[in-house]
Amino acid sequence: LARALPEDGYILTMEGRDTHAALGQENIDNAKLKPTVELKCGRAADILRALPEDTEPFDFIFIDADKQSYPEYLELSLSLSRSGTIIFLDNVIRAGEILNPENQKPSIVGLRDMFKAMQNHPKILSCTALQTIGSKGHDGFALAIVK
Secondary structure, eight states: OGGGSOTTOOEEEEESSHHHHHHHHHHHHHTTOTTTEEEEESOHHHHHHHSOTTOOOEEEEEEOSOGGGHHHHHHHHHHTEEEEEEEEEESOSGGGGGGOTTOOOHHHHHHHHHHHHHTTOTTEEEEEEEEEEETTEEEEEEEEEEO
């Protein structure tokens, strides 16, 4: 993604674990992507809330984090977007468990709540979920386009 950015492009990436952040920063440094890519370590919601008020809206937002917080991440993403922003939410099908009413794991409940929030959301033009099948079994992603 960073190599495809225009000259004034910027990527903000977040890691919740220090060890993952250290490895990520090492990869960014080795790829010579500074200052195009900024890595912050911490809980994504806290990082997003701490961004300056004059932060430019993002064109593309990729969410792959703690699933129980996806409704919160969706709302924060919408507040940091503009018309046409694409929001990509990864790992949202969970081998079909989101459809199992007996599964009340926080991650599954969070994903269900995220889908409810997306339905008829006043800031979302269109959204869809796609199931994927691969080496890890079947899961999927959701895409939303901001009005």
